[in-house]
Amino acid sequence: MQDDHSTNGGEEPPSDHRLQALKEFHSAGRGVWGDVSNADWNDWHWQLKHRITGVEQLQRLLPTLTPEEFAGAKLANHKLALAITPYFFNLIDPADEHCPIRLQVIPKAAEMRTAPWELNDPCGEDAHSPVPGLVHRYPDRVLFLVTDRCAAYCRYCTRSRLVSNASGYDFHPEFDRQIAYIRQHQEIRDVLLSGGDPLLLSDEKLEALLGRLRAIPHVEFLRLGSRIPTFLPQRITPALCATLKKFHPLFLSIHSNHPRELTTEVREALGRLADAGIPLGNQSVLLKHVNDDATVMKALVQKLLTCRVKPYYLYQCDLISGSAHLRTSVSKGLEIMEQLRGHTTGYAVPQYVIDAPGGGGKVPINPEYVLCRNAGRVLIRNYEGRIFEYPEAADGTPLFKAPKEIEERELA
Ligand SMILES: *Cc1c(COP(=O)(O)O)cnc(C)c1O
Numbered sequence: 001m002q003d004d005h006s007t008n009g010g011e012e013p014p015s016d017h018r019l020q021a022l023k024e025f026h027s028a029g030r031g032v033w034g035d036v037s038n039a040d041w042n043d044w045h046w047q048l049k050h051r052i053t054g055v056e057q058l059q060r061l062l063p064t065l066t067p068e069e070f071a072g073a074k075l076a077n078h079k080l081a082l083a084i085t086p087y088f089f090n091l092i093d094p095a096d097e098h099c100p101i102r103l104q105v106i107p108k109a110a111e112m113r114t115a116p117w118e119l120n121d122p123c124g125e126d127a128h129s130p131v132p133g134l135v136h137r138y139p140d141r142v143l144f145l146v147t148d149r150c151a152a153y154c155r156y157c158t159r160s161r162l163v164s165n166a167s168g169y170d171f172h173p174e175f176d177r178q179i180a181y182i183r184q185h186q187e188i189r190d191v192l193l194s195g196g197d198p199l200l201l202s203d204e205k206l207e208a209l210l211g212r213l214r215a216i217p218h219v220e221f222l223r224l225g226s227r228i229p230t231f232l233p234q235r236i237t238p239a240l241c242a243t244l245k246k247f248h249p250l251f252l253s254i255h256s257n258h259p260r261e262l263t264t265e266v267r268e269a270l271g272r273l274a275d276a277g278i279p280l281g282n283q284s285v286l287l288k289h290v291n292d293d294a295t296v297m298k299a300l301v302q303k304l305l306t307c308r309v310k311p312y313y314l315y316q317c318d319l320i321s322g323s324a325h326l327r328t329s330v331s332k333g334l335e336i337m338e339q340l341r342g343h344t345t346g347y348a349v350p351q352y353v354i355d356a357p358g359g360g361g362k363v364p365i366n367p368e369y370v371l372c373r374n375a376g377r378v379l380i381r382n383y384e385g386r387i388f389e390y391p392e393a394a395d396g397t398p399l400f401k402a403p404k405e406i407e408e409r410e411l412a
Contacts (some may be wrong), residue, residue: 001165008080021400026202030086030090031061031086031089032061032091032311033050033086033090039373040167041086041234041237043089043234044232044237047085047086047151047232048085048151048232049087050085051084051085051086051151051152052082052083052084052086052089053078053081053082053083055070055073055074055082055167058073058082058106059073061089061168062092062094062106063094064094064095064097065106066211068108068110068324069106069107069108069109071108071109072106072107072109072111072112073106073107073352074340075109075111075112076105076111076166077109077166077311078166079111079112079160079166079322080107080111080153080155080157080160080163080164080166081164081165081166082106082107082153083122083150083151083152083153083164084105085151085152085231085232086154087229087231087234087265088105088151088152088230089100089105089258090156091261091263091303092106093109093110093400094156095122095359097305098192098289099256100257100260100290100291100296101220101258101260101261101290102387103151103155103287103289103290103326104154104155104156104257104258104287104290105152105154106155106157108155108325110322110324110325110400111322111323111325112322113154113321113322113324114321114322115321115324117319117355117357118319118320118321118322118323118324119319119320119321120160120161120320120321121161121279122158122318122319122320122355122357122362123357123358123359124358125137125143125159125317125358125359126357128359130181130268130359131177131178131180131181132177132178133145133146133171133175133177133178134178134181134182134317136181136185137341137359137361138361139187139242139343140187140188140189141188141189141191141192142173142181142188142191142192142222142298143189143192144178144180144182144191144192144193145159145162145194145195145196146175146193146194146195146196146198146201146302147171147195147196147197147198147200147201148162148163148164148165148171148195148196149164149165149195149197149200149246150162150163150164150195150196150197150198150200150225150231151197151200151227151228151231151232151233151235152231152287154227154255155323156285156287156317156318156320156323156326156327157320158197158318158320159196160320162196163195163196172281175209175212179212179213179216179345182216183216184218184339186218186275187218188218188219189219189220189221190219190220190221190222190223190268191213191219191221191222191223192223192224192225193209193222193224193225194224194225194227194279195224197227197228197231197238198224198225198226199224199226199228199229199235199240199290200228200235202313203240203243203347205238206240206243206244206343207243210222210241210243210244210247210250210374211247213247214247215274218311220249221249221251222247222249222250222251223250223252223253224244224250224252224253225252225253225255225283226253226254226255227254227255227256228263228271229252229266229273230254230255230256230261230266231256232321232361233263233265233266233268233269234265236267236269236272236273237272238272239278240357240395241272241273241275242276242353244273244276244278245276245277245278246255248277249279249404250256250278251278251279251281252273252278252279252280252281253280253281253282253283254283255282255283255284255285255314256284256289256300256311257280257284257285257287257291257303258290258291258296258300259299259302259303260298262300262303262304262307263277264318266307267307270307270308270309271307271308271381274308279310280307280308280309280310281309281310281311281312281313282304282311282312283312283314283315284297284300284311284313284314284315285314285315285317285331286315286316286317286328286333286336286352287316287317287326287327287328288325288326288327288328290326291326292332292333293336293342294335294336294339297314297336297339297340297350298339298340298343298344300351301344301348301350302344302345303350304348305345305347305348310347311347311348311349312313312350312351313352314336314337314352314353315352315353315354315355316333316349316352316353316354316355316365317411318355318357319357330354330412333352333365334352334365334366334367336352336366337349337352337367338367338383341367341383342382342383342384343383350367351364352365352367369381370400371387375393376391376392376393377388377390377391377392378392379406382389384404386403387405387406387407388405388406389404389405389406
């Protein structure tokens, strides 16, 4: 599918007019931040302090801001705040209204429209929260919301009711109640730190928190979910990696949606994490005009492997209120999955899931490869559409019959 916008995987040369615009843009180096010293630019505190958070500032930096975006940015602070790090902002192609980076972080007026089936808590997390800041939905693991802030805000955020302090959510930064709950529940062997973005905590706070969790004997596995590696790779300092390294086994799931997010800076940050022995996974959200295209998705997952990251989940976009303009169909997701499995490295293929509305948890969604199954055989198809028979007896014992490929006409 080649259409009117730039979902081309970031690998194909842009058209002439776009090339010119990009050239002008990049000739300024860091755009309007051209005069900033390397030391400042590479300092994550500088990046956070200079985030784009206001509509006037946004319009000044992005003169191609559309009326729809202007209206969205003006209203954003009533719902989910506008915040973009200068680093991530610089990845936006100002000449392209449909730039896949732009679509993820620049608000639109459409965010203020709520479709009838959309919810503020689409995954029913609040109903599974035994103490504030903790979601216990699966038997052996919990989601621990350790902050309500992120480096930048994704416009389709599933937790927009909690984060950015725009919706009046009262966040408590002490962790005593959550840790007491985890300590009391011996069935919890896996703690997932998320938020907000846990890597916004200082190294000292992270060290203290991870230390308290590690001190609980039944917590055998720790992981973090963070978009900092792509929004703010400057945060991934050697000191942070050294801190995280003390708490193995510790995994980290990053969040990237488009191959253009995997810049040299991000690749280096991910390399530092991987060198600290942290297994890395990626979570993507299927988003209209961002990555709802098999070519883009394939470029993303393959590039992730070269950054030493295993694509973990591909999420169908949650039914979060105001996200209809970014959602795409489940059949599109299935079509993309079909074009990954078998066509690229197995490690590159994420699991496509729907986080069931109302609190059912993640449900795997797969293209159908089992065509029929009865007492005597399983009929399967492969990625090329060829059909095979696998014989088995009703009780599961193998039949002494050669497995065979079946011509489609034989099935009729
Ligand atoms: C996603 C999620 C987890 C982790 O699920 P995995 O499939 O183990 O990665 C845990 N708790 C909640 C509430 C979640 O949403």
